[in-house]
Amino acid sequence: MGIYFDLGRPVIGGWFQGGWVLHDPVRGRDLLWGSELGQEGAVLFAIDVDSGHVVEEHRIGCREFNATPDPETGLLWVATNHGLFQPGHLLLSWSPHTRELTSHGFPPISGQRFAGTPFLASTGHIYLGSHPHGHLSSFEPETGTWRDFGCLAPEPIIPGQHIWCYPHAELESGEIACGITRDPTSNVALDPQTGETRQLDEMPPTAAKAEPTRDIRPDFYLAADYTVDGQKRTSDYKPRVATDIVGLNVGPDGKIYGTTIISMHIFCFDPVSRQLQDLGRVGWGGGEIYDVIASEDKVYMGSYSGGYWAAYDPKQPWDPQREAGGISPTANPRCFGELGQDMNRPFEYAIGPDGRIYIACRSNYRIPGGGLARFDPASEEIRVFRDEEQSFQSMTADERFVYGGTSISGGRGCVETTTEGRLVLFDVDAAARVFECVPIPGADAVTSLAVSSADGLVYGSVSSGQLFAFDVAERQVVQTWEMRSKGTPLMGVPETYGIIHLTCGHDGDIYGVTRKDVFQLNVSTGEIRYLDPPPISDLYQIVEGEPGVFYIGARGHLLEYHLQDRPHYR
Structure with a gap:
């Protein structure tokens, strides 16, 4: 019988957003509203601009939300963009009179989430767009009623294509102008009275709304800081939300390195000192670092959005150089820039038989396919082997080949042209694919x-x-096996299906995690053995440290699992 140790939550407070400025007419205060987001649930908070004190704090049962302030009423309209285990399409409002959040429910649609921010029309209606089917819905506060106007995207509507609808402006005619994001993009005006739509040549500007007389700007980077008329201020908001672990690997120094979704932070765990440390946020971009891999004395990583590639030297002091975007010879981590050729999501990495790092990539929004990228640590040269139809989701290698697993998904909003994921053998000497097949018919990736x-x-x-x-x-x-549970779908990696992560142990057997199981595949007998039940579900990533000791991501927690319990002496 084995034993688990919950090592804790490595990254807390890694995902701040917001910066909505709103005057509270009841208390006569200027408030700066912010959000701390994560799979553990989100927090909406308000800072008194003059004192820096947090004067409002509300838990919201979602991973991510957006908001729009109404300076005329003092209301803050909040729309969830991602639920915890379901699409986020709940509308709420905060009132300065009650100082409470009121739920207004959701529109009569299913399988969709709100996209962007609530749009406030002159009639008092609240308009919200959706993804992935591009609907527009309206809410009337006086009657508490919803109306769904359906998909606003012009024909043709291609099954499976992601569509975003963003309400943007109100025309003099009373029509609501919306941006439609997919391939191709378009601008559409909806007449709320008739439900009819027409295409626009260009999007009109958004009407300016009254703001507080001071220049109040958020600086939500490592903390909920801000500026007032150019003067830097700090708040007393204390972060509390952890973001899910997305990447794990053994570093060159024997420590376990990892990353969490959205945060752009790197963490490490030292099995000797038992110290779990959030190293900090890197100096470039926003989104998430998908994974890490050790090569020689450095830890390499790729991030979304933009498909950036970078390296961290554990022997040198942490110095992300945010002001230079991490693109500096002395920055640590050091960013090498974008992989290029529209690569946007560098998911997984492997060291090829030639010592180079091979990277599984997905394309940018609305662009099909993805590619296999290659980075040479010696020359720092980057090359992308583009796939116009499929993206690469997974990657491993041995002394023979680099092995890639593909997905039918390209950049969101593109038209998918294939129906099954493939296994690809890549010859590093020929710099080309030499074989590919569909390992499991009907599987997307x-x-x-x-x-x-x-x-x-x-x-x-x-x-x-x-x-x-x-x-x-x-x-x-x-040989094939049917697992008793599927993998964990982690938002953005992508949430459309779960991932059962695999790793090879020191004994040559294959170990893995599904959403709720840790298992061992005995390669000699072909039998799968489900191991001790983990204390937390939603498992993601698994890597072996010392023989028989595995590290597993479980939501925002890092678990250490020993195949055999350690002896206890009294």
Whole structure:
């Protein structure tokens, strides 16, 4: 029997947003509203601009939300963009008279989430767009009624294509102008009286609304700081929300390095000193660092958005150089810039037989496919092997080949042209694919890959919840398994399907995690053994440190799992 240790939450307060300025007419205060977001639930808070004290704080049952202040009424309208385990499409409002959040429910739609911020029309109606089906809905506060106007995107509507609808402006005619994001993009005006739409050549500007007389700006980076008329101020807001672990790997110094969704932070755990440390936020971009990998004496990483590539030297002091965007020879971590060729989401990495790092990538929004990127640590040269139809979701390698798992998904909003994920063998000497196949028919993606050091087979998982074993010499799948639970769908990585993560242990067996199980695949017998139940579900990532000791992401927590319990002496 094994044992788990909950090592704690490595990154807290990694995801601040907001900066909505609103005058409270009841208390006569200027408030700066902010949000701390994460899969544990979000927090809406307000800072008294003059004192820096937090005067409002409200828990919201979602991962992410947006807001729009109404300076005429003092109301703050809040729309959830991501629920915790369901689409976010709940509308709330904060009133300076009650100092409470009131829920107004949601429109008569399902399987969609609100996109962007609430738009306040002169009639008092609140308009909200949605994703992935591009609907526009309205809420009338006086009657508390909703209306769904349907998908506003012009024909043709392609099944499966992601569509965003963003209400942007109100025309003199009373029409609501909306931006439609997909491939191709368009601008549409809706007549709320008739429900009819027409296309616009360009989007009209948003009407300016009265703001407080002072220049109040958020500086939500590592804390909820802000400026007033150019003067820097600090608040007493205390972060409390952890963001989910998305990347884990063993570093060159034996420590466990990892990243969390959205935060752009890196953390490490020292198995010797037992110290769990948030190293800090990197100096470039926003979004998330998807994973880390060690090569020689450095830890390399890729981030969304923009498809940036970077390196951290654990021997040198942490110095992200935010003012230079991390793009400086002395920055640590040091950013090398974008991978290029429209790569946007560098998911997973592997060290190829030539010592270079191979990177599984997805394209930018509205652009199909993705690619296999290559980084040479010696020359710092980057090359992208573009795939115009599919993205790469997973990556592993051995002394023979680099192995990539693909997904039918390209950048969100593009038109998907394929129907099944593939396993790709990439020859580093030829710099080309030499074989590919569909390992599990009907699966959208090959989500994780690992090579067994015992039998040399490539083991993989797919989005539909199966595992497979692939014989490289025979070029065929030789065995498959159906798991009793599927993988964890983590927002943005992507949430459309779960990922069963795999790793090869020191014993040559394959270890992995589903949403609620930790398992061992015995490569000699072909049997799957479900191991001790973890104390937290929603498992994501697994890597072995010392033999028989595994590190697992569980929501915002890092778990240490020993296959055999350690002896206790009295």
